[in-house]
Amino acid sequence: MNILILGYGKMGKIISQLAEERGHRIVAKINIDNVSDLAHVDAADVDVAIEFSQPESAVGNITWCIEHRVPVVVGTTGWMDKKMDVEKACKATDGTVFYASNFSIGVNIFFKVNAFLASLMNEQDAYQASIEEIHHTEKKDAPSGTAISLAEGLLENNRQYQSWQLAGDAPMSSGVLPITAKRIDPAPGTHTVSYASAIDDISIRHTAHSREGFALGAVLVAEWLPGRKGMLTMNDFLKF
Missing domain, CATH: 3.30.360.10 (Dihydrodipicolinate Reductase; domain 2)
Incomplete structure (x- = not known):
């Protein structure tokens, strides 16, 4: 599976490593230092994006994914005041956004x-x-x-x-x-x-004893997400 990493801090690095260990290919790693590189990413080459950036960057990253019809797994918190806007955009494009405040x-x-x-x-x-x-x-x-x-x-x-x-x-x-x-x-x-x-x-x-549990949960969700539509949560993934 081809994965786009949006946010390459501590969590992004662990997610990237775990994803590669599980046989996935990282298409690009976007962070604050190379944000302009996102414009050069070929969305057709991305199966799913994993977004673990900062609150001020999250909505822009999610919007890019929705507009380019890339399913996105979102772990960044602190942007819930814009959640309704994201939901409307997701619904309008029949997109796929998976948000969890915690993937453990x-x-x-x-x-x-x-x-x-x-x-x-x-x-x-x-x-x-x-x-x-x-x-x-x-x-x-x-x-x-x-x-x-x-x-x-x-x-x-x-x-x-x-x-x-x-x-x-x-x-x-x-x-x-x-x-x-x-x-x-x-x-x-x-x-x-x-x-x-x-x-x-x-x-x-x-x-929590380490960040690995959160990172692995995000990768497992990313593997599950392609082909599904709408605003999804851990309740959907875990079938609670």
Whole structure:
């Protein structure tokens, strides 16, 4: 399979290596230093693109893929304010965009556990829910896309909370789920969802030991994606 890499930072390099080890050909590796090279990429020679760049570059990269009818796997977070525009463009061209805030199989199982726990805690108003995430210091967005996905899963399944807010100096209003974002090297990612009361605490946690799990998940999705259409997620890939 011919793969276009959009974003050649730490994740892009691991993805590229894993893809080549699995017998795939890398058509081009586009990053901030050679972004003009994208204009010279022959879309007809690309089976799928994998996008792990920066929030400010993601929508442009995705748009290029949609316009050139290249299925794209997107792992960049921090661009969700433009998601509706991407969805409209994808639908208008019968395109293929696969987005996940996290490609780890374990994290996506964790998302399901989080939603189930949130529903169990629906009537337990003695508990205050919170989310904490820890990433390396090069992580640009805060909170992380994974933390936001966890917050959205909790909000969808627990009516005690109507919104989430990044924790800071300002006090939290009732019904607001606090997210604490920490940046500590070399942590690849730890996410904890907690319910605290005066009597006891309940917590669930996912800790990543390396970036390889995220990278392999993205490559597996890229292998699965050609021939499929629309806006897709890990729920489609994992058949949850």
